[in-house]
Amino acid sequence: MPSAGVLPEARPRYSGWMLFALAVAALVLVPVVVTVSSFADVEGDILAHLTEFVLPELVGNTLWLVIGVAIGVSVLGVSLAWLAAMCDFPGRRVFEWALLLPMALPAYVTAFVAIGLLDFTGPLQTWLREDWGLTSLPEIRSRGGVILVMSLALYPYVYLIAKNAFSTQGAIALEAAQSLGLSRTQGFFRVALPMARPWIAAGLMLALMETLGDFGTMAIFNYDTFTTAIYKAWYSLFSLAAAAQLASILILFVLVAVVFEQRSRTRMRYGAVGRSAASRRIRLSRALAGLALLYAGMVLGAAFIIPVIQLALWTRDVVANDLDARYWAFARHSVLLAGIGALMVVTVALLLVYAGRQRPGSAMVWTQRLATLGYAFPGTVLAVGLFIPVAWLDNWLIDIGHTGFGFEGSELLKGTLLVMLLAYLVRFLAVGFGPIDSGLHRITRNIDEAARSLGSGTPGLLTRVHLPLLRTSLLTGATLAFVDILKEMPITLMTRPFGWDTLAVRVFEMTSEGEWERAALPSLAIVMAGIIPVILLTWRGDHSHG
Amino acid sequence: MKRTLTRLLAVLAFTAAALPASAEEVVVYSARNEQLIKPLFDAYTRDTGVRIKFITDKEGPLMARLKAEGRNTLGDMLLTVDAGNLWEASEEGLLRPITSKVLEANVPAHLRDPDHEWFGLSVRARTIVYNTGRVKPAELSTYEDLASPKWKGRLCLRTSKKVYNQSLVAMMITEYGEGKTEDMVRGWVGNLATSPFPDDTSAMEAVAAGQCDVTLVNTYYFGRLMRKKPGLRLAIFWPNQNLNNKASGVHVNVSGAGVTRHARNPAGAQKLIEWLSSGKAQNLFADVNLEYPVNPKVAPDKTVAAWGSYRQNLINVKEAGRLQAKAVKLMDRAGYK
Numbered sequence A: 001m002p003s004a005g006v007l008p009e010a011r012p013r014y015s016g017w018m019l020f021a022l023a024v025a026a027l028v029l030v031p032v033v034v035t036v037s038s039f040a041d042v043e044g045d046i047l048a049h050l051t052e053f054v055l056p057e058l059v060g061n062t063l064w065l066v067i068g069v070a071i072g073v074s075v076l077g078v079s080l081a082w083l084a085a086m087c088d089f090p091g092r093r094v095f096e097w098a099l100l101l102p103m104a105l106p107a108y109v110t111a112f113v114a115i116g117l118l119d120f121t122g123p124l125q126t127w128l129r130e131d132w133g134l135t136s137l138p139e140i141r142s143r144g145g146v147i148l149v150m151s152l153a154l155y156p157y158v159y160l161i162a163k164n165a166f167s168t169q170g171a172i173a174l175e176a177a178q179s180l181g182l183s184r185t186q187g188f189f190r191v192a193l194p195m196a197r198p199w200i201a202a203g204l205m206l207a208l209m210e211t212l213g214d215f216g217t218m219a220i221f222n223y224d225t226f227t228t229a230i231y232k233a234w235y236s237l238f239s240l241a242a243a244a245q246l247a248s249i250l251i252l253f254v255l256v257a258v259v260f261e262q263r264s265r266t267r268m269r270y271g272a273v274g275r276s277a278a279s280r281r282i283r284l285s286r287a288l289a290g291l292a293l294l295y296a297g298m299v300l301g302a303a304f305i306i307p308v309i310q311l312a313l314w315t316r317d318v319v320a321n322d323l324d325a326r327y328w329a330f331a332r333h334s335v336l337l338a339g340i341g342a343l344m345v346v347t348v349a350l351l352l353v354y355a356g357r358q359r360p361g362s363a364m365v366w367t368q369r370l371a372t373l374g375y376a377f378p379g380t381v382l383a384v385g386l387f388i389p390v391a392w393l394d395n396w397l398i399d400i401g402h403t404g405f406g407f408e409g410s411e412l413l414k415g416t417l418l419v420m421l422l423a424y425l426v427r428f429l430a431v432g433f434g435p436i437d438s439g440l441h442r443i444t445r446n447i448d449e450a451a452r453s454l455g456s457g458t459p460g461l462l463t464r465v466h467l468p469l470l471r472t473s474l475l476t477g478a479t480l481a482f483v484d485i486l487k488e489m490p491i492t493l494m495t496r497p498f499g500w501d502t503l504a505v506r507v508f509e510m511t512s513e514g515e516w517e518r519a520a521l522p523s524l525a526i527v528m529a530g531i532i533p534v535i536l537l538t539w540r541g542d543h544s545h546g
Numbered sequence B: 001m002k003r004t005l006t007r008l009l010a011v012l013a014f015t016a017a018a019l020p021a022s023a024e025e026v027v028v029y030s031a032r033n034e035q036l037i038k039p040l041f042d043a044y045t046r047d048t049g050v051r052i053k054f055i056t057d058k059e060g061p062l063m064a065r066l067k068a069e070g071r072n073t074l075g076d077m078l079l080t081v082d083a084g085n086l087w088e089a090s091e092e093g094l095l096r097p098i099t100s101k102v103l104e105a106n107v108p109a110h111l112r113d114p115d116h117e118w119f120g121l122s123v124r125a126r127t128i129v130y131n132t133g134r135v136k137p138a139e140l141s142t143y144e145d146l147a148s149p150k151w152k153g154r155l156c157l158r159t160s161k162k163v164y165n166q167s168l169v170a171m172m173i174t175e176y177g178e179g180k181t182e183d184m185v186r187g188w189v190g191n192l193a194t195s196p197f198p199d200d201t202s203a204m205e206a207v208a209a210g211q212c213d214v215t216l217v218n219t220y221y222f223g224r225l226m227r228k229k230p231g232l233r234l235a236i237f238w239p240n241q242n243l244n245n246k247a248s249g250v251h252v253n254v255s256g257a258g259v260t261r262h263a264r265n266p267a268g269a270q271k272l273i274e275w276l277s278s279g280k281a282q283n284l285f286a287d288v289n290l291e292y293p294v295n296p297k298v299a300p301d302k303t304v305a306a307w308g309s310y311r312q313n314l315i316n317v318k319e320a321g322r323l324q325a326k327a328v329k330l331m332d333r334a335g336y337k
Helices: A012-041 A043-088 A092-098 A107-118 A125-134 A143-179 A184-195 A197-213 A214-223 A228-238 A240-266 A286-322 A326-358 A362-371 A379-405 A415-439 A445-455 A460-486 A490-495 A504-509 A515-545 B002-018 B034-050 B061-073 B083-091 B101-106 B163-191 B199-209 B219-228 B266-276 B280-288 B318-322 B324-333
Strands: B025-030 B051-056 B075-082 B117-129 B215-216 B236-237 B253-262
Touching: A012 A240, A012 A326, A012 A379, A012 A415, A043 A092, A043 A107, A043 A143, A043 A197, A043 A228, A043 A240, A043 B117, A043 B324, A092 A286, A107 A125, A107 A143, A107 A214, A107 A515, A107 B253, A143 A184, A143 A197, A143 A214, A143 A228, A143 A286, A143 A415, A184 A197, A197 A228, A197 A240, A197 A415, A214 A228, A214 B117, A214 B199, A228 A240, A228 A379, A228 B061, A228 B163, A228 B324, A240 A362, A240 A379, A240 A460, A240 B318, A286 A504, A286 A515, A286 B025, A286 B051, A326 A362, A326 A415, A326 A460, A326 A504, A362 A415, A379 A415, A379 A490, A415 A460, A445 A460, A460 A515, A460 B324, A490 A504, A490 B061, A504 A515, A504 B034, A504 B051, B002 B318, B025 B034, B025 B061, B025 B266, B025 B318, B034 B266, B061 B075, B061 B083, B061 B253, B075 B083, B075 B266, B083 B215, B083 B318, B083 B324, B101 B266, B117 B163, B117 B199, B117 B219, B117 B280, B163 B215, B163 B253, B163 B280, B163 B318, B163 B324, B199 B215, B199 B236, B215 B219, B219 B236, B253 B266, B266 B280
Parallel strands: B025 B051, B025 B075
Antiparallel strands: B075 B253, B117 B215, B117 B236, B117 B253
């Protein structure tokens, strides 16, 4: 970080790091540039219409949504992370990993189940109305409803990253605070929470970027945001240009948010702390422990158990008809793509984070931030933004092939897994970058200097010092990327080679004509595949904390 | 650098050229779901030996893809679920005109492109569904009538973001002009019992539960829901049938197909579309989703036939595409979410 006093002297021999960071950012900027270039083709009447009748409401809508989800995921994520990492209550060991599970459940599934159960026609309202005569109950298809569902679906991003922070530094922070005469509560708010800020902020950014780019959940709630307006301009007004222009504005908003987050972060400095002190967990009184159990249980129930039971019930009705041998192939493709994709994301993210360590400065910070913008893009716009240049390059190469080599095919790059994986990288780099970046923050430069003074070069520093310390962060990033790729639809649909259908493609086939019950089977399969790395992560995490 | 590139290209080109020359193949880009088209394509392959490769996606991305791929596209045929999308594909120059006696005989004139670039293959009727316990059929008459004050608080609608509603409103613009249509849509919005639903099925469930009394849906959703829950007190009403009022008929749309401009196997694609428009294939195409065959000589599925016959609106469905943007803007102005 470019704070005075810690800037190392310039080391020109590492300028390769800057080039690498620029190259990654350039890759991510390709779809952004394609999108922004749409301004060459302004369709005035469509934009005028949107500005007059659509934008005013959706700017407010988007703002409320972002504020609501930010509060929701922070409160849920931080409180649960604190309970899981620092306190002892019955069932804590199970909750510690189980609270991550909602991550494997796409938000639109939670949305569909929530509306199915809680709307006028759902069982709860029907019962209250018919047996108790209660009418005029709060409407689930409302702003509050969207915020609730998005918070339940996305809190794991904050939970996972904040838990890492608390379990490695929470106990020491609290002890230090108590030695200064602060109560436990004061210690939490005045020491532990501020110290965990970069972690919380990293998780929060991911949750908010996903909220901004979300289409599925918003469509189910019929809640108009920037992203739904983008699709409206494209699909309904037949103007990909207007859609791209709106997307550019969205990206600009995200960029501004990122800059603010970055600015406030650079003013703070984070020191290293030792290993976790699981033995020094806070012993809660019986009543408090009971409350903690109730709270964690309710969140898990609403965010995961109830939706999954509903999925299982639906699946039971369709499984005999729909489950065939092809499902093995769908599952294999999903896991393979998510696995390779996650590995790519984590590798590139690690190098990008590392580039920042080697060549700190505001140019680097900007480059890093640009490189992680892909996550806030509405998925389909990003898919098209990537596809257009790939097709263009392909056409160019094919022309050379035709004239020079007698090549007769129609595709070289398109229809290969390479394009698909690169697209995943562009989309999900932020997911790997967030946890790894905040993880590297807590390894002080003193450690680097010590290692260097002992004669360690950069590769040695990375492999022997940083990597072991970053293991949990790397696994966190990989898990997030894996699960996100499993759920991803638009890029998969647009860039998959013939025959490479995945579980998410199955979900698309069923939901696009409203057959939600039949979509339960592939959704449930995605959940099961997503659980694997979540459990692996927890198991490794436990191990590394001894 | 240049040499490496050249070498790489040579390798790639060689690999591609070394692939065995396969049997005839048609590549389909489809916005119609896999489960609705795969049985058909399998049947075609059994009948003719022609292999069919297909990729599914939404219409928007499929068209963007065709456009970006340009003359090197693999797609021979575009299959979509709304005339508006077919019109747009034709507008963007993604399709080519074809002359086919078979298609002209099988597909009624108002359900295909006057410029021969695309052809409807199944018909989807958007009609009124009502709660049989709370509404007498005599109360119902037309789409326009749902805007009258007697339906205040009794109407449920699906979101205006769905193309089916956009097409419906677009067709009304051709009939009544923008001003009158906008008044009507405002009337609908004023009569809503609750905010618009994301799909036809939830709107019908709300009608069945008594949250409202009438809604507008595509008939196959009705068929699907009644198959699952036969006890629901719902029935279909065919609006705009009274010829004395010069009534226009039920709003219909198509799912259909066209041959892509840069198809590598245009003849194969055309044969496939012709096959889809005739006899047995028509039933396979429509019945699997409880839609109506486009070919008037082919009888619909028993379940579908039981809903009774109706008079279609005979305005060419391409108008749904031409006026779609206008319809969307109109609905925005009228506050239809």
